[in-house]
Amino acid sequence: SIGYVNGRFVDLNEPVIPIDERGHQFGDGVYEVIRVYNKKPFMLREHLERLQTSAEAIKLKLDQTLEQYEQLIKEAIEKSALTDCDVYLQITRGVAVRNHLFPDVSVSTTMTVRPAKQLPHHLRENGVSAIFHDDERWANCYIKSLNLLPNILAKQTAHEKGSYEAILVRDEYVTEGSSSNVFIVKNGTIYTTPLSKHILSGITRMAVKSIIETEGLTLVEEKFTKEDVLESDEVFITSTTSEILPIVTVDGQKIGTGKPGEIATTLYQKFQEKIANE
Numbered sequence: 001s002i003g004y005v006n007g008r009f010v011d012l013n014e015p016v017i018p019i020d021e022r023g024h025q026f027g028d029g030v031y032e033v034i035r036v037y038n039k040k041p042f043m044l045r046e047h048l049e050r051l052q053t054s055a056e057a058i059k060l061k062l063d064q065t066l067e068q069y070e071q072l073i074k075e076a077i078e079k080s081a082l083t084d085c086d087v088y089l090q091i092t093r094g095v096a097v098r099n100h101l102f103p104d105v106s107v108s109t110t111m112t113v114r115p116a117k118q119l120p121h122h123l124r125e126n127g128v129s130a131i132f133h134d135d136e137r138w139a140n141c142y143i144k145s146l147n148l149l150p151n152i153l154a155k156q157t158a159h160e161k162g163s164y165e166a167i168l169v170r171d172e173y174v175t176e177g178s179s180s181n182v183f184i185v186k187n188g189t190i191y192t193t194p195l196s197k198h199i200l201s202g203i204t205r206m207a208v209k210s211i212i213e214t215e216g217l218t219l220v221e222e223k224f225t226k227e228d229v230l231e232s233d234e235v236f237i238t239s240t241t242s243e244i245l246p247i248v249t250v251d252g253q254k255i256g257t258g259k260p261g262e263i264a265t266t267l268y269q270k271f272q273e274k275i276a277n278e
């Protein structure tokens with residue numbers, strides 16, 4: 001494992017965040033989590049483009065080009081000596097005496113590279129449970145910002161109820177998971193929430209969308225309700241760290257047969273092939 005702070009690589013235990021760091025005080029920054037398989041960062045370009053979108057949305061001027069971030073990330077992976085790892089990259093509006101107004105200072109870039117979080121095998125084999133939770137977040141969830149309090153609270157509630165994920169519901173419709181995108185399957189058709197300001201444009205969602213197309217399956221990007229979820233044949237979530245993960249119960253109610261579905265299983269296999277072929 002290795003850390004990086006504004007131009008230097010550090011030990012992860014080294015204290016490095018100044019008191020007046022705006023990420024720390026305001027959550028005034030954006031981030032990305034990138035999965036590295038066999039030393040290769042998966043869909044890195046897409047992650048960096050989303051980082052750029054997030055930065056522009058909060059009027060944060062990145063001080064490096066996407067090519068430079070790419071080089072930096074590759075250097076960090078090399079230095080970590082890890083093969084399968086998670087890269088966490090965070091850019092904040094920098095260090096300045098606390099004041100809501102933007103300071104005239106350089107942005108801060110920090111990064112960690114750690115062994116990939118591996119999902120216990122039985123969870124992937126058997127699927128996981130989820131709960132419904134009100135989506136209490138702000139209007140701009142397409143920004144991958146450091147402000148994650150509603151996500152954290154929803155995930156913790158799910159955990160305390162013995163569930164893996166909270167499926168968020170805003171104005172009667174499912175938006176996404178607390179840290180994932182949500183898909184349902186009904187009569188062979190796959191549905192997922194359309195992109196809008198209310199959800200994050202997941203990189204795994206993007207990968208799954210392209211797999212669905214090449215497999216000749218049907219994806220409908222359309223809003224769906226809690227009832228649609230409960231009446232579906234399959235539910236699965238997607239994220240960088242969970243990849244494609246079947247949800248087999250929601251609020252204690254069985255989805256379909258209560259076992260991982262055929263489509264989620266197929267998509268997961270194809271996803272593994274996509275990783276191997278990248």
Ligand code: PMP
Nearest residue numbers: 179180181200202203204239240
């Ligand atoms: N939505 C939210 C709110 C998330 O935090 C995440 C995880 N970053 C996702 C969706 C999935 O995005 P990705 O596939 O890019 O990890």
